[in-house]
Amino acid sequence: MTERFIRGLARAKWLILLGWLAIAAISMLALPDLGSIVRQTEQKFIPTDSESVVAKSMLDRINPESTTKSSAILVYSRDGGLTDEDRTWLKAKAAELAGLSGKDGFKSVQSAYGTPELASKFRSQDGTTEMILVGFSGTDNDALTQDAVDSLNERIQGSPAGSKVELTGSAPIGKDFQQSSSDGLKKTELLTVGLVLVILLIVFRSPVAPFIPLITIGISLVITRGLVAAATYWGMPVSSFTESFLIAVMFGAGTDYCILLIQRFREELSRDGDKVEALVRTVRTVGKTVAFSASTVFVAFFLIGFAQFGLYQSAAGVSIGVAVTLIAGLTLTPALLMAFGQATFWPSKIASGQGHGDSKLWGSMAALAARRPVAILLVTVILLAPLTLLYHNKRSFDDLAEISPKLGSVQGFRQVERSFGSGEVFPLSVAITSDASMRTPEALAAMETASASLASLSGVKEVRSAVRPLGAQLADLTVSGQLTQTSQALQQLKDGVDKVAGGLRDAEASVAGGQGDVDKLASGLRTMASKTKEAQTGLNQIHGGLQQASKGAGQLAGGLSQSAAVSSSLRTDLDALLKSHPELKDEAAMKQLLGKLQALERSLKQLEGGADRLSASFSQLNPGVSKAAGGLGQLAAGQTDAAEGAAKLGGGLKELTSGLSAGAGGLGDVSKGLTQVKEATASIGDSQIPGWNLPQSALDSPELQQALDYYISADGKTAKLDVVLAVNPYSPEAQDTVGRIRDALRASLSGSSLANAKVYLSGTSAQITELKAISKSDFVRTGAFVLIGIFIVLLIMLRSILAPLYLLLSLGFNFLVTMGIVEFIFVKLLGKEGLSWSASFFIFLIIVALGVDYSIFLMARFKEEYRPGGITHAMTKAMSTTGGVIVSAAIIMGGTFAALMMSGVNTLLQIGAGIVIGLILYAFVFMGLVVPALANLFGEANWWPFRRVQKEATGRAANRDRSLQPADGTE
Known part of the structure; x- marks a missing residue:
């Protein structure tokens, strides 16, 4: 900044102050509210082309009218089991909520009372818990959805005494997270202002000086919030972290810049007491330092905008805050210094030659670094390097761990986890797309x-699909189930035949006994008539049994045909594989597979033999039935002859006896045939060959059509499967299970009619696997951008390649040490599963972006004090003069981020702890010992390969010598 411009700032101090106040007022009145935008913004920030987002979009097409975008689960529980009063209340509440469907954000309600066939899905087996699922038309963060959750919370009040009612699910959890973040932000704001005020009072020992940075940063924050909110209309993402980081970075870095300006102003003011000249010298010297310091922070946060992950991008708004703070620091802060003048440091008085004083502690550390640079470096590495080994990058993706376990949404989730399994709250959804309709028997079989x-995978509780709407296999559509039905029908048929044969034998005995006695004959005829009726009843049973046997044989044929086709396809594929890869013939797994295939073929041959016996049995059965019918005809003729008179009684009785004998013999043949059929069916069942057969009649049934409409789109080209996990959806086990599900599904479909179908996974566990990959790659990519950007700024400021390199290396080493300590505290000592998945990224960003400020403070003064051959003197002077500023800046920055630890959000707690540890460690260990040791070790090479620094230093030395000469030229 030119001297003329600085003097202009001094003259226009009141105009500048009024101008900043006017801009802040306009920002508050005309620009949107950042807090409202954050509350309505989705916090996951999964890229739109990611698998889970694509899958969700596809699933929404299946049944748009019933698809919900978010949900809540009403969890009702009572220790010891629900009572009749509880169920009455729940039934009334389900009916009340069902009446809200289509109103005020509510879209659907599912419960044990609205869909009784699904009652087991909503009631726990131990009888202690019941759920009601409420679907919303908007997303979790939609204002209408949040209002619906509030309404739902009000409606569940007044439950029977002794019961517990909580809301969990995506919408209530999201609301509780937003509320926790909002409450934490308010606490952070108050704590930050209070900490900064206390620290500034200690640093300046004046009640006036602290208000200069507070006014500067307060006005800058108001303006920045409006600008960041307006930037969202141009695509800048924001999150709950945006506001927290704005407060921490602007108060931390802004206060540091103000301290640097105020301390230097005090030093310059002590020379001659002229506040204008002191301001000119202050801005001309440390103004550049402030500009370069702010530039590194600006560059770091600006480059975050090039991240692919939206949550990381949301920190880019801090760059706007840094830019506003820099402008305010170079205009508003000088104006305030001019307005207050020497009163800034009241009650202290600034006498001529009285600066802020040099730090004896930092002077001593500078002397030690000059005498023993190698020893300091070795000791530092030996002591700190083991701490880096504590960092294993263990990350947790558990959203519930972010908020207090006492909140209703967390307690409701834990109750569902205990009674049903946590997978019920956030099931995994699979979208399957095909070019052809999947509403066919072949596709449904696949x-x-x-x-x-x-369903057979570990970590999977159950699978729900069009063919498994309740999560279990439909037995009526399996070959084994159909064989069971056939066997049962044959058994009924045989029982009927045996019953008829027994009746005929009894009738034959009665007729034979009646030939010698008319009375016995009459009695025998009556018995015969009764047995004939029983025979007729038995034949009716035979008729019904034959119909069932015929239907079962048809289903059996379909299942055998399907099994034969599967075996043939498998054998063809295996032959093709061995032909293209002959080396596989000697593999143990391939030999095992060939053995299983041969066993399968033998079983199929057994099936074919059983089918042949079944056919032969029916062939034998038909003559027997015909013979039985003939015998009954003769029986009827005999009964007619007996009725004509006693004269023909003898002959009639003989014919009757003959007919009964023929009938009994025919039915005996029928019984033998049924025994053969049953043996054939048993031999088929013993083969244990799985199969699935969907008759057209079953496909057209209303029950299956209802399931198809829920799980498959109208055109049949999109289908879904709901996979309920047996493990916590946030756990590492769930992430591993997602990979196994994807592989198993694609392998299963590859050999079916859906071989060309595409598979996409959605749901909480699927999103976590994507977050894990995206965040990791973005960390590496964006971290490299930040380091390169800061290196360029340091290169321009220091005009050196070597110095920026060892400064960045020291920051990197400091980050690894810090993360080792943080992970040890939270994972080893506090028992956390891992650090929050985004904590390491933001700790790196802020430690590097803000830690480099201390390097700039020191190295800028080092460069200013440098004279050729005077490396040690220059570093000693730089450390003794800026050491106090660095300590104050580190304490203030650490204090502002320590306030994040009181936010109630786990991620901010870890970030705050990491930054406090990292900045304090860097300020005292690396800036106090390591960097000075490196500077002394490299000596004049610090400015390699630029020689202009030495020339400028020589010029400064000459100017200084001339300024020390008396005005009359005498010595």
């Missing part, structure tokens, strides 16, 4: 095979 494959 879907059943895929469902069975997923």
Whole structure:
């Protein structure tokens, strides 16, 4: 900044102050509110082209009218089991909520009372817990959804005494997270202002000086909030972290810049007491330092905007705050210094030649670094390097760990986890797309095979699909189930035949006994008539049984045909594989597979033999039935002859006896045939070959059509599977299970009619696996951008390549040490599963971006004091004069981020702890010992390869010598 411009600032001090106040007022009145925008913004920031987002979009097309964008689960529980009073209350509440569907953000309600066939899904097996699922038309952060959650909270009040009612699910959890963040932000603001005020009072020992940075930063923050909110209309993402980081960075860095200006102003004011000249010298010297310091922070946060991950990008808004703070620091702060003058330091008085004083502690550390630079470096590495080994980058993706476990949404989740399993709250959804309709028997058979494959995986509780709407296999559509039905029908048929044969034998005995006695004959005829009716009843049973047997044989044929087709396809694929890869013939796994295939073929042959016996049995059965019918005809003729008179009684009785004998013999043949059929069916069942057969009649049934409409789109080209995990959806086990599900599903479909179908996974666990990969790659990519950007700024400021390199290396080493300490505290000591997944990124960003400020403070003064051959003197002077400023800045910066630890949000707690540890460690250990030791060790090479620094230093030395000469030229 030119001297003329600085003097202009001094003259226009009141105009500048009024101008900043006017801009702040306009920002508050005309620009949008940042807090409202953050509350309505989705916090996951999954890229739109990610698998889970694509899957969710596809699933929304299946049944748009019933698809919900967020949900809440009403969790009702009572220790010892629910009572009739509880169920009455729940039934009335379910009906009340069902009446809200389509109103005020409510879209659907599912409960044990609205859908009785799903009652087992909403009631725990131990009888202690019941759920009601409420769907909303908007997303979790939508204002209408949040209002609906509030309304739902009001409606669940007044439950029977002794019961517990909580709301959990995506919408209530999201609301509690937002509320916790908002409450934490308010606490952070108050704590930050209070800490900064106390620290400034201690640093300046004046009640006036602290108000200069507070006014500067307060006005800058008001303006920045409006500008960041307005930037969202141009695509800048914001999150709950944006506001927290704005407060911490602007108060921390802004106060540091103000301290540097105020301390230097005090030093310059002590020379001659002229506040204008003191301001000119202050801004001309440390103004550049402030500009370069702010530039590194600005560059770091600006480059975050090039991250691919939206949550990381949301920190880019801090760059706007840094830019506003820099402008305010170079205009508003000088204006305030001019307005207050020497009163800034009241009650202290600034006498001529009285500066802020040099730091004896930092002077001593500078002398030690000059005498023993190698020893300091070795000791530092030996002591700190082991701490880096504590850092294993263990990360946690548990959203519930972010907020207090006492909140209702967390307690509701834990109750569901205990009674149903946590997978019920956040199931995994799979979208399957195909070019052809999947509403066909072949496609549904493939879907059943895929469902069975997923259900067998460890970590999976159950799979729900069009063919498994309740999570279990439909037994009526399996070959084994259909064989069971056929076996039962054959058994009924045989029982009927045996019953008829027994009746005929009894009738034959009665007729034979009646030939010698008319009375016995009459009695025998009556018995015969009764047995004939029983025979007729038995034949009716035979008729019904034959119909069931015929239907079962048809279903059996379909299942055998499907099994044969699967075996043939498998054998063809295996032959093709061995032909293209002959080396696989000797593999143990391939030999095992060939053995299983041969066993399968033998079983199929057994099936074919059983089917042949079944056919032969029916062939034998038909003549027997015909013979039985003939015998009954003769029986009827005999009864007619007996009725004509006693004259023909003898002959009639003989014919009757003959007919009964023929009938009994025919039915005996029928019984033998049924025994053969049953043996054939048993041999098929003993083969244990799985199969699935969907008759057209079952496909057209209303029950299956209802399931198809829920799980498959109208055109049949999109289908979904809901996978309920047996593990916590936030856990590492769930992330591993997602990978196994994807692999198993694709492998299962590859050999079916859906071989060309595409598979996409959605849901909490699927998003976490994507977050893990995206955040890790973005950390490396964006971190490299930040380091390169800061290196360029340091290169321009110091005009050296070597110095920026060892400064960045010291920052990197400091980050690893810090993360080792932080992970040890939270994971080893406090028992956390891992650090919050975003904590390491933001700790790195802020430690590097803000820690480099202390390097700039020191190295800028080092460069200013440098004279050729005077490396040690220059570093000693720089450390003794800026040491106090660095300590004050580190304490203030640490204090502002320590306030984040009181926010109630786990991630901010870890970030705050990491930054406090990192900045204090860097300020005292690295800036006090390591960097000075490196500067002394490299000597004149600090300015390599630029020689202009030495020339400028020579010029400064000459000017200083001339300024020390008396005005009359005498010595």
